[in-house]
Amino acid sequence: MARAARKKASQAPEKTTRIQEINRRLILDAALDVFSTYGFRGTTIDQIAEKAGMSKPNLLYYFPRKQNIYVSLLEETLAEWLAPLADIDPEGDPIEQLRKYITLKISMSESHPEASRLFANEVLHGAPAISDFLATHLKPLVDEKAAVIRRWVGEGKLAPVDPYHLIFMIWATTQHYADFDVQVRAILGSQVGRHGFREQTAQAVLSVILNGVRPRD
């Protein structure tokens, strides 16, 4: 009880040592792999520990509860995941901004499919761990960008379209390739891995969505 308060009495600055930094990283990396594949319930602490190369009690020394690992992981992932949306420039050219956003999302879907799946799984199961985040961080950001899109529509720079549904469509289409990877592979076979597949995907998605929102004259 008095032990923890030895150095810095009232504050709790929790200095992290070198070893802690290394091991937390090892654990989170391993956990991302396992959680994204098997889901929260489907993942055992032993699996994570094994993949991280340490014993279960040792892992629990860093994250006392399974939940802790999971939540830390989600928090870490979410910020990164949302960044591209925040980057949409209200003063930029609408079609160009959307192109950039979609392209970035498809890249992320290809380079970090586990992160996409982790998130998808969480939301699919009712977002028990992040409903707070959705309300306090995601919603305001989306509201803000939806307003921008709505303004663009008002200025005639985009065809009339509900901005929220447009954002949902972009999320859905881009994340589909990460989340439903097995299905895409079952249908497209070997060409999924082939060089240039991402470009082909981006080209198809961009062409439909951008043509879909380009103002008709």
Place this chain on the structure above:
Amino acid sequence: MARAARKKASQAPEKTTRIQEINRRLILDAALDVFSTYGFRGTTIDQIAEKAGMSKPNLLYYFPRKQNIYVSLLEETLAEWLAPLADIDPEGDPIEQLRKYITLKISMSESHPEASRLFANEVLHGAPAISDFLATHLKPLVDEKAAVIRRWVGEGKLAPVDPYHLIFMIWATTQHYADFDVQVRAILGSQVGRHGFREQTAQAVLSVILNGVRPRD
């Protein structure tokens, strides 16, 4: 050993009684609810049994393994889920056919979100139980319809677009509203439940995708 062979020696016709029919239905309905919410690992047999209003051993009398319930459920769901795609008429008007398909998918996403989530969860986790189905049933059907779309493009009835990616986009956008329901609700709030929300969704999705593939002249 000889007991089962009493009536029909070599064949195994497995006649189903009235009670069997009722109880299997009760179990599958309950299981859909629970599996779609908690996933395979996250679901306990007791939960299903309780929801179905029977004891666990009784449930296991009908489905000796948890897996059996899950697989039966998926099989039952998949056929129904694919029907609208099969219904695309190669001789119909392309835009009209796509409109019909998208509209139907959005309806299903709203009326059977659990089925959508069950399937999404399975695919998200690598489709261990249905990779076979994907290869032998889904792929041929998609190949067939992709060929139709490709022909339409060739005839200038649709803007040039990769047919497979177009199909993926339709799946992604329509199922998004079932699979990511909590996220949609977190952002749109109460209007999700409101009368006319489905129409608004359909309108937005249709407008972007159909304009996206409508030939430009």
Place this chain on the structure above:
DNA sequence: CAAAAACTTGACTACTTGGTCAAAATGCAG
């Protein structure tokens, strides 16, 4: 209306798994 078949269930087993603990090993400041 019996007797057989089909159905139902309480009690139980075997196993998995999240988490604990005390003791040992290692790292590190003075």
Place this chain on the structure above:
DNA sequence: CTGCATTTTGACCAAGTAGTCAAGTTTTTG
């Protein structure tokens, strides 16, 4: 080098859960 703090782990425990079983109850059938 020494003593304290941090890190590591083998052994263990308690809870939860898939599946069994034998004994009962209900339904069907001749």
